[in-house]
Amino acid sequence: MSALQTLEKPRADRPPPHGPAAGEGPGRGPGDGAPALQPARVATWLLVGVVTILFASFSSTYLARRTLADWRPVAMPPILWVNTAMLLASSAALEVARRAAPRGRKAAARRATAVAALLGAGFLVGQVMAWRALVAAGVYLATSPHSDFFYLLTGAHGLHLAGGLVALGYAWWRAGRVAVPTTAQAATLTTVAVYWHFVDVLWLYLLVILFWT
Amino acid sequence: MSTSHAAATTEHVEHELGFFRKYIFSLDHKIIGIQYLLTSMVMALIGGVLAMLIRLQLGFPGWRWPELQALMPGGFQNGVLKPDFYLALVTMHGTIMIFFVLTTALSGGFGNFLIPLQIGARDMAFPFMNALSYWLYPPAVVLLLAAFVVTGGAPSSGWTAYPPLSAVAQAAPGSGLGQTLWLLSLVVLILAFLFGGLNYITTVLQLRARGMSMLRLPLTIWAMFITALLMLLSFPVLTAAVIMLLFDRLAGTSFFVPEVVVGGQLLSHTGGNPILWQHLFWFLGHPEVYVLILPPMGMVSDILAANSRKPIFGYPFMVGSMAAIGILSFLVWGHHMYTSGMHPLVGMAFMTTTLAIAVPSAVKTFNWLATLWRARIRFTPAMLFAIGFVSLFVTGGLTGVFLAQPPVDIQMHDTYFVVAHFHFVMASAAMFGVFAGVYHWFPKMFGRMLNERLGRLHFWLTFIGIYATFFPMHFLGFAGVTRRYYAYQLFERLRDVQPLNTAISIAAFGLGLAQLLFIANFVYSLFWGPRAERNPWRATTLEWQAPSPPPHGNWGAVEPEVHRWAYDYSVPGAPEDFIPQTTPAAAVAAPAHGHGGHA
Numbered sequence: 031m032s033a034l035q036t037l038e039k040p041r042a043d044r045p046p047p048h049g050p051a052a053g054e055g056p057g058r059g060p061g062d063g064a065p066a067l068q069p070a071r072v073a074t075w076l077l078v079g080v081v082t083i084l085f086a087s088f089s090s091t092y093l094a095r096r097t098l099a100d101w102r103p104v105a106m107p108p109i110l111w112v113n114t115a116m117l118l119a120s121s122a123a124l125e126v127a128r129r130a131a132p133r134g135r136k137a138a139a140r141r142a143t144a145v146a147a148l149l150g151a152g153f154l155v156g157q158v159m160a161w162r163a164l165v166a167a168g169v170y171l172a173t174s175p176h177s178d179f180f181y182l183l184t185g186a187h188g189l190h191l192a193g194g195l196v197a198l199g200y201a202w203w204r205a206g207r208v209a210v211p212t213t214a215q216a217a218t219l220t221t222v223a224v225y226w227h228f229v230d231v232l233w234l235y236l237l238v239i240l241f242w243t
Numbered sequence: 244m245s246t247s248h249a250a251a252t253t254e255h256v257e258h259e260l261g262f263f264r265k266y267i268f269s270l271d272h273k274i275i276g277i278q279y280l281l282t283s284m285v286m287a288l289i290g291g292v293l294a295m296l297i298r299l300q301l302g303f304p305g306w307r308w309p310e311l312q313a314l315m316p317g318g319f320q321n322g323v324l325k326p327d328f329y330l331a332l333v334t335m336h337g338t339i340m341i342f343f344v345l346t347t348a349l350s351g352g353f354g355n356f357l358i359p360l361q362i363g364a365r366d367m368a369f370p371f372m373n374a375l376s377y378w379l380y381p382p383a384v385v386l387l388l389a390a391f392v393v394t395g396g397a398p399s400s401g402w403t404a405y406p407p408l409s410a411v412a413q414a415a416p417g418s419g420l421g422q423t424l425w426l427l428s429l430v431v432l433i434l435a436f437l438f439g440g441l442n443y444i445t446t447v448l449q450l451r452a453r454g455m456s457m458l459r460l461p462l463t464i465w466a467m468f469i470t471a472l473l474m475l476l477s478f479p480v481l482t483a484a485v486i487m488l489l490f491d492r493l494a495g496t497s498f499f500v501p502e503v504v505v506g507g508q509l510l511s512h513t514g515g516n517p518i519l520w521q522h523l524f525w526f527l528g529h530p531e532v533y534v535l536i537l538p539p540m541g542m543v544s545d546i547l548a549a550n551s552r553k554p555i556f557g558y559p560f561m562v563g564s565m566a567a568i569g570i571l572s573f574l575v576w577g578h579h580m581y582t583s584g585m586h587p588l589v590g591m592a593f594m595t596t597t598l599a600i601a602v603p604s605a606v607k608t609f610n611w612l613a614t615l616w617r618a619r620i621r622f623t624p625a626m627l628f629a630i631g632f633v634s635l636f637v638t639g640g641l642t643g644v645f646l647a648q649p650p651v652d653i654q655m656h657d658t659y660f661v662v663a664h665f666h667f668v669m670a671s672a673a674m675f676g677v678f679a680g681v682y683h684w685f686p687k688m689f690g691r692m693l694n695e696r697l698g699r700l701h702f703w704l705t706f707i708g709i710y711a712t713f714f715p716m717h718f719l720g721f722a723g724v725t726r727r728y729y730a731y732q733l734f735e736r737l738r739d740v741q742p743l744n745t746a747i748s749i750a751a752f753g754l755g756l757a758q759l760l761f762i763a764n765f766v767y768s769l770f771w772g773p774r775a776e777r778n779p780w781r782a783t784t785l786e787w788q789a790p791s792p793p794p795h796g797n798w799g800a801v802e803p804e805v806h807r808w809a810y811d812y813s814v815p816g817a818p819e820d821f822i823p824q825t826t827p828a829a830a831v832a833a834p835a836h837g838h839g840g841h842a
Contacts, residue, residue, distance in 0.1 A: 035817070035828045037554045038459075038808040069368040072445045080437060080479050087483035087526075091498065091519050100497075100514030172495035175514060182490065 071221050078228045081190055085232060088186065089239055092179050104176045106241055107163040113156035114237060120149035121230045124198075124223050131205070131216035139219065140205040146226070147198040150191060157188050183236050187229070194229050197222045268378075270370035271795055275377045276356030277688055280681075282380060283348035284762075289388075290339035293332045295755050300324045302748025304732055304741075317396060326729040327416045330399030331391070333727050334417070337402030338387065338425065341531065342432055345669065347380060348677050349538040350436070350474065354443055354467045356688060360786035361461050363452025363803040365796045368445040376438035379431050386428035390421040398422040401727060403524055406499040406517045410491045413505040423492060426485050433478045433485075440478075443471035452785070454805035458562070459824070461784045461809040462555065465562050466541025469569045470534050476573070477530035484523035491515065518583055525576035533572040535669055536636070537565060539676020540607060543629040545809070546683050547611055549782040550626035551618035552820050554810035557610040564603035571600045581649045582656045590649040597647035604640055608633065623780070624698025628679035631706050632672050639667025642717065657727075660720025666713045678705070678761070685768070686775030690792045693772060697764040701757060708754030715747050781821050784809050788825055 095101070127142035161184070164170075164177070171181045201222045205215050266274060296318075299308070307322030318328035355373065359366050367373045390397040398417040400409035404425070412419045447460070447468045460468075487498040491512070499520045500512035548555040555561060577585060577593035585593075611633050620626065642664040646652050655661060678701075685693050722740050724731050731737045778787040785805070789797050803825050811822040 035814065036807045036811050036822070037814055038811070039559075069445045069449045072448055073369065073441050076441050076444055076475060080441075080475050083476055084479040084483050087480040087523055088487075091483070091487065091523065094519055094522075095498065095516065098514055098516060171490075172497070172511075175497060178490070178496040178498060182487070182496075186486070 068217055068221065071217075071224070074221050074224050078225065081228070081232070085183075085186070085236070088179075088183060089236075092183070092239060095175055095179070098175070100175060102174050102176065104164070104169050104174060104180060105167070106180075107160040109156055109160050109163060110237065113153050113160065114233065116149050116156060117153045117230050117233055120146045120153065121227050123149060124219075124226055128216070128219050128223050131212065131219050134212055136205060136212065136215070139215070140202060143198060143202045143205060143219065147195060147202060150195050150198065150226075154188055154191060154195075157184055160184070180240060183240065187233055187236055190232070191229050194222075194226050197225060268374065270366070270374050272355050272359050272367045272370070272373060273688070273793065273797075275373050276352050276354070278377050279347050279351030279355060279380065280353070280688075282384070283344050283352060284765075286339055286343045286347070286384065288762075290336055290344055291755055291758065293336040293339070295752065296324065297329070297332050297336060298748040298751040300329050300729065301731075302745045302751075304730060327396065327399055329729045330401075330415070330727065331397035331417050331421070334399055334401050334425075335387070335391070335397050338429075340670065341402060341535070342429065343380075343384060343387065345535045345673050345677070346436065346531070349535065349673065349680075350443075350467070350470055351377070351380070351439060353463075353538060353542060353677075353680050353684070354439065354471070356684065357463055357786065358443055358446055358467055359450070360687075360789060360793065360797060361464050361784050362447060362450065362455055363785050363798070363805060364446060364450035365798060365802070367442045368450055369442050372438050373442050376435045376442070379435035379438070383428045383432035383435065386424050386431060390417070390424040390428075393420040393424065395419040395421050398425045403528070404488070404520075405524075406488060406491065406515075406520050407501070407503050410488055410500045410517075411503055411505060411510060411512075412492065413508075413510075423489070426489050426492075430482060430485055433482050436474050436478055440471040440474040443467055444475070447471075452803050452805050455824075458559070459805060459808045461541075462544040462558070462561050462565075463538075463541040463784075465565055466537045466539075466544075469565050470537045473530045473534050473537070473569055473572065477527045477534075480523055481527035484520055484527075488520065518580075521580050521583060522576070525579040526573070528579065529576045530569075530572045532665075532669065533568055535673045536676075537568065539632055539673050539679070540565065542676055542680045542683070543632045544611070544614075545782075545784065546625050546629040546679050547614050548810050548812060549683075549780050549821075550621045550623055550629070551614055552621070552812045553614055553618045554812055555610065556613035556616075557606075558808070558810065560606055561610055564606040567603040568600060571596060571603070575600065578647055578652070581652045587649070594647055594649055598644065601640070601644055604636075608637060608640075622699070623682065624693070624695060624702055625679045625683035625780075627699060627702040627706075628675045628682060631702065632675040632679060634706075635667055635672040635675055635709065638714075639664055639669075639672055642667065655720055657725055658720035659716040659724045659726060662726050663713050663716035663720060666716070667709075671709045671713060675705075678702075681765070683780070684786075685765075686779050687786055687789075687791050687793070689769055689772075690775050690790075691768050691772035692775050692779065693768045694764050697760055701760045701764065704757035704760070705754065708750060708757055711750035712747055712754050715743055719743065719747075778823075781819075783811055783821050783823050785824055788823055 123142050123146040127139045127146065130136075130139040130142060161181070164180070169177050171178065201215075201219050204210055204218050265271075269275065269278075296311075299306075299311075305323060308319065308324070309322040311324075312319035312322050315328075318325060318331075355367070355377075358364075395416040395418070398404070398409065398421045399415045400418065400422065404422070408414045408418060409422055409426075412422075447464060451457075451460075487496075490496045491498050491500050495511055497512045497515035499517050500510075500515040501517065502513050503510045544555050544561060574596040575593060577589060578597045581590050581593075615630070642660065646655060646661065646664055682693055682698055685691070719740055722737065724737055724740055724744075732741055775791045777789070777791055779791075780787070785803055786793070788803060805824045806827045807822065807824055809824055811817075811824075813820045814822055
């Protein structure tokens, strides 16, 4: 008959408990040896969740609002298709960079990151041109409920994309620093890519609901 | 770099930091937590004074207060409190107490202070973002309070800001610049909450000490973790709604505003739907209620266990019920909208989900009572407030079961019955969580002890004051007194409730005065209280293994290592009635004969 040394429920059928902190010791469990996920990656995924909820709220309002009596669809400017192509190409360029980085092809990774950022900036310029096309057609923010949402959704998306551009710029700057190890550069690139691809997919979703009138 | 080297550097840096870097623009989670807590206390004072003014009008309608007019010339006319000022008071009291006191004190204050300490980390995952989170809070306060001094004064649309009252500048005196400031202030504060929430979740997932598995976390941490998830998933919804409302106000869009005629003049808005705002607002609003009650649930669980000298009863069920409450909180928002013309079937669905929340809530209550059952209870002030929390949570929760049902709610909607209900769960239960937390963790925060005698007196006056103030409000609700009415006595049928309202006001003033005891105790003990030892409550969790107050970096040279769960109180055969989480199994002496040997 042995004394109870803890009142914790015994869990014989499970692996010994462990925490994510690395090191040796009696509390060590199977998960401890694995490289810890970067906190920045976790935070980025959480940020993706937050922005998803924000746009889910905008678009659920959109879907409810468009069933009301005064809904008149606005003709979408065709330049949106060009912008969409640029954004997709930007994501592709970032994937090229992400593949080059861990294989030590630093210069190629850095170049591809720059291309992705330039295409992203091109998308933003294109979105402003879309706004100007609408203004030229006499469609302003408060003209109709559909135009309310067009300016709101493209504007909010543009701001989030601009934040992504800053992150891309950071990844590009970091890729040029010799002191930063290749693995760390690749990890940064992947973290930025999580957000950038998300903003890309978010745009495709907005495009669908804006055109579907 | 070796661990000891890192610690040495940390100590070195601590000595280098000047006053401003160490206590004002600090990146240390403990300082940030204390900053959140102290700012929330100042805001609680402001919100409390507003409540006293509300009670002044309701308890003594028509009385003249020339002295108050001298202090607040805009709010009084001929010494009598003005109706639009009354509505501004109601709006600002609710907004301040919910967002600027309870959310900031519980998540911002205790979340920041306790998360790294209880999981064995040196700081949050992103200290700079953490400091940024706090430093968005004072600007939000300034924006909010500025509404009192602009033309038209503070908004009168209530803390729920329903359009068109909140959307059309001509709707009420406070619907102008005051309302715009209110909305901007919320956006800034929400950003602060999001930075905090991102930090808390990442920290709990990534920075736990070795041996600290998720199912060894103290319940406080589980509560903060689930709360942070709720904040991340619900506050963006309010952000979206506020942005659209700002567009409606400032850019002439029509998201929420239908055709409105104000003062005989047709406004340019067309076709919007105010109900859409209500859906978005309550999709935030209901999880927000749990953002306020989950952290106290966790903190109270730990305080009950430590002062009962017993392990918390049903730990896995405590975790599971908090998770269930968190999930269900997103599925119940419609119960705030039964009277908005909702289809009865939809109302039925919301009633079902709402009643379902009673199940995990009852699991928690049962487990708290089972923890207390046959325990050797230490009645410290923290313990009294923790037990008081359970009482108030049950009282407030039971009326929630009434209000969940559409046939009852349609009768009770917007009456003082609802006011009584949410003041029991939020103003009382959640506030008791804050008090319990302060009395329990004050020694760790400041290295000094609070006065226990004053603490117990504060508890009894507050506990009696709360029931005397809020319990009679149920009867006002039955009588049909509507919330937010400036002069209910104009209705013939409501004149008889005047004496009851006067009694409530007197009780409320007593309750307010009792809080001065707490402030006096807090300030006196901060400077002159007896020095606190490392572990004054003889508790098991990690923060009590650090010095009081813990230094920068919390743990000195060696980070703690966890060998057991957080609830090893009164382990049979152990030399003491508690075993800290850091004690290895081998260090606990085995008894000579196994009289305690049962599973």
